[in-house]
Amino acid sequence: MSIDYEREYNNRARVPENPGIIASWASDSAAYREQKPPRVVRYGEGERHTFDFFEAGDGPAVMYIHGGYWQALDKSFHSIHARGLNARGISVAVPSYDLCPNVRLGDIVENIRAACLVLARETGQPMVVSGHSAGGHLAACMLATEAHVPAAYAISGLFDLKPLIPTTLNGALRLDDEEAENLSPLFWPAPEGKSLDAVVGEVESGEFHRQSDDIVRAWGENGVSTRRGEVEGANHFTVIAPLTDADSEMVQRLAELAKGVR
Template sequence: MSAVDYEVEYNNRARVPEHPALIEGWARDAAAYRAQHAPRRIAYGPGNRHSIDLFESGEGPIVVFIHGGYWQALDGSFFSHCARGLNAHGVSVAVPSYDLCPEITIADIIGQIRDASRELARLGRPLVMSGHSAGGHLAACMLATDWPAFDASLPKRPVMSAYSISGLFELAPLVETSINRALRLDAAAAEAASPLFWRPPAGTALDAVVGETESAEYHRQSRAIVEQWGAAGVATRYGVVAAANHFTAIAPLADPDSAMVTRLRELARG
């Protein structure tokens, strides 16, 4: 038995008691930004949640922000304000929503984000994937996807790079936690959905950053993919968001002058 208490390490809401106020703040700030900068709505499937809010600002590559919530909570409407920092510099940002566990599986969600990415790629603009928590996992999955096998009509590499904030890349530690009640992962499904074990997308770039006060497991996860993918030819970086917890780690996205926005601009320039 592992000496690590995974329930404690991965229960972010218990680790950050003030999380309800922080999530309410997301919703408030997101609504205010949508009122200021109305997005273009793009459907990528038939369901109510199969949509993308595209906050347009410039004609270059699109940065995609994929929301978190342990694949079982929230939607893109909580995160519209995460487009503010990049929009201020003329970079367009797309925020997709997706169906949630337990109604579907994590493998299904990966497929939905691939569908959303395909719809965006059809606009003829390269994509930079970013995401928070479960969204960080999905961003890495998109970078490592074999796109020609998924859809031969797409460019060979529609996704240029990825920037994961508090991402999860190895899902086995979640299997014995309360988080798995909705995910319904067994060992095989957890491994299959873990991009740490996928073929590293050599020739691309991945940044994995974590809030300074997050659990040791979150830091381990990001260091692991940086080391493993980096050894296989991916240009990787590990970073820390100073003084941030799991819920405040995304705050720099709304600040045009933040180091996070500066780095995403660099990735968008290729």
Template sequence: MAGVDYEVEYNNRARVPEHPALIEGWASDAVAYRAQHAPRRIAYGPGNRHTIDLFEGGEGPIVVFIHGGYWQALDGSFFSHCARGLNARGISVAVPSYDLCPAVTIADIIGQMRDASRELARLGRPLVMSGHSAGGHLAACMLATDWPAFDASLPQRPVIAAYSISGLFQLEPLVETSINKALRLDTTAAKAASPLFWQPPAGTMLDAVVGETESAEYHRQSRTIVDVWGAAGVATRYGAIAAANHFTAIAPLADPDSAMVTRLRELAQG
């Protein structure tokens, strides 16, 4: 879009100078929650990062939380505490990790999350995808995946809904930013990895929420996929998380009484 400074719009760490303390807080909260509620470790591939932490909370559908970090930072261990709110409400939460750019491409990461989803689907329980930032992108990709084409042994629709927090659905704006140094996207690869341009998964549900104080581009991204997929038969919702920035937007996941946890529980219960 002409006149938009994408470097400013998408550089979340520059927009939130206190982000190191917030990320440190994630790590310490995650360690504390694992000590209280030890997860079951599931491997979905041969690599060290091809693992899922499953925090059991009940026998029904599983909510999957995919971490962010612009596909180039962090792992699932920073986000164990994001299972706390749903676990307290009787919902199991799976937190996968994945390989990072530039060692792999975003297309590779999408494939890894499909492998992780397949492993979870084999447990025989429906999946609700959620994720933050790059994880919000990956959650939408999982909802829009043609699962019978990926693996004919899977149910027709193993992923029943997605809840994207500060997600990215159109990746072309990143191509000319410093973020792309690790991603190595050109325009063609960026469009191919953009779920906005995939076949919308009609008959499913997508919520796209954004921190109230996030950049205009983050709000535009979520509004756009809600409008485009909604017109194609997906039950979509857009929302803003009051007073939240890009890093505090996930905080409600740890609170059993938050509107975010209540909504994810609704999605899991159909």
């Protein structure tokens, strides 16, 4: 049976209430920035090459990379997703990055590499890289290639980009078969000795569950310490809500990872 990739990956169509959820991210984030103003750190020369650094302790930080299929949103929507970890004394960096179609997806990977390097210099320590959707892809890319990233926590990540080619999402991404494969961490050498958590919302599409299943299996068979999780009742947008709660299982696990990379 053929898979309707448009239906599987078009999350805004799957979750019609998404505009209200995204609007709440923006308003809650603005309120959190007023309560806890971040330090803005530049990692490159472009307008979007900064991250907000919500400092809360001297230990290793967590970087949280936003989603939006590499073509939407910015760091201002996600300040609120630093709150849970901050309450546990863990600093969080939330970067913006260039978006497609203004750049190629590979350029975005390089943006985040630069951001990670600057964060490592700021803290003098390794880090955990977390991310949602497209940010989950970027988190896995960092785990695979960056020595100062020993652990990643991917939420509803995309690790095999080839299924996106026949969808409307590819209008901005402009991926062909070769580029999609080259930018898919599922097909990269597994980062042996490192740690990957892959978490998906319970009611997300079968393809999002498959994506996480596949990388947990492939990397787990090749020396990566992998964990697969689900957020009960969550869709593609509500799956990151636990990041706002210091007592959530998600935040507890991220805190455990951060303390473990000291």
